[in-house]
Amino acid sequence: MSDASRPIAILGGTGPAGMGIALRWARAGETIIIGSRDAHRAQETADKIKERAGNQTRISGMDNAAACAAANTLVLTVPFESQAALLKQLKPAIRSGSILIDATVALAASVGGRASRTLGVWQGSSAQQAAELVPKGVNVVAAFHNLSAELLDGDDALDCDVIVCGDDPDASQIVRKLAAKIPGVRAIDGGKLENARILEQMTALLIGLNTRHKGHGGIRITGLPPQAYE
């Protein structure tokens, strides 16, 4: 189960979404490892987060492979065009039994198109592509697609729900509990990993709404009974 003794590695954690999640979880008492291609840059980002979250914060920076080896909850917050290559490269470093939280979205921007449109992914979704690329015994869980990186990387509570999709119920539950540690976030079980395709599409819609209306759009799911929300 999720506990503070189990470090969480944020792969590609020097980008705004990764930094924002790291900041929120560091504040909540989780042990965080920022992963990056460049260990030095990872350490710089970790230092910046420590400065904001307080000196008691447990956060360090490493290259992505070292981060995988040191953690068993991994979060992937890289652009879609980097996802497959990074997972292939990290495959030997990812520990069996790990959870890989995939937050990538196959935006058309990955191939020079618009961020408000998506690419079709053969496997059905970016998360399902990730599931094909991780070592056996690693559970991929899709989540965090629809949180604004700008708002995450701030100090206010969010006004968003996180829908969590995955094929392993225990792994999904761990991720829901982690999501609910972000102030203002409620986590909802969204069923199997195949449903990630819809979460990913919703990101493109929100990006379009943000451009059109100049905001930082998020979603709340209404109308479910209280026990549906973590």
Add this chain to the structure above:
Amino acid sequence: MSDASRPIAILGGTGPAGMGIALRWARAGETIIIGSRDAHRAQETADKIKERAGNQTRISGMDNAAACAAANTLVLTVPFESQAALLKQLKPAIRSGSILIDATVALAASVGGRASRTLGVWQGSSAQQAAELVPKGVNVVAAFHNLSAELLDGDDALDCDVIVCGDDPDASQIVRKLAAKIPGVRAIDGGKLENARILEQMTALLIGLNTRHKGHGGIRITGLPPQAYE
């Protein structure tokens, strides 16, 4: 522009979603025509709604073709498997300059699959298929996919936003104003009709959440400035 002198025809309006929308708009003072294959059944449904919404309510029932001829705002709330055949049949009856509001979703249930999964539609979405089938000069606007039929067909305010997508800005705005007449609903401009594919996917996700959590799920979009909401 939308005004009460311009009747709104709800095609396939004897189903729960159509009845619910009709009820809400009738209460808001709109003139409603229930359309159905069977004029007698349409009239019965109109009478039922009148009973609930009050005797001053302007609502009548006709067969679908007569309803099209008598209105210039049309709402399509039929199952996806009936959409193309119905639009082909009604093509001669639909008046040029009409707005067709498409709320259909290509659920896999249309071909015996699950209602929490969708079919791929060649044109990109059910709404874009509709746009191909209507006469020239008719603007298709996608909306109302994500409102629970059960909640619509009740008396309480909804806790849902309606994202409206369409290629004609004036038609989209008329539909946003109509959406905002449903108590509790805020309407949001979601851009071009092609974005309907995402709204349609979201319905499948909500259906899955409803099954999993036993609720009547809806969505709210957070984080946009006040002027984004109608």
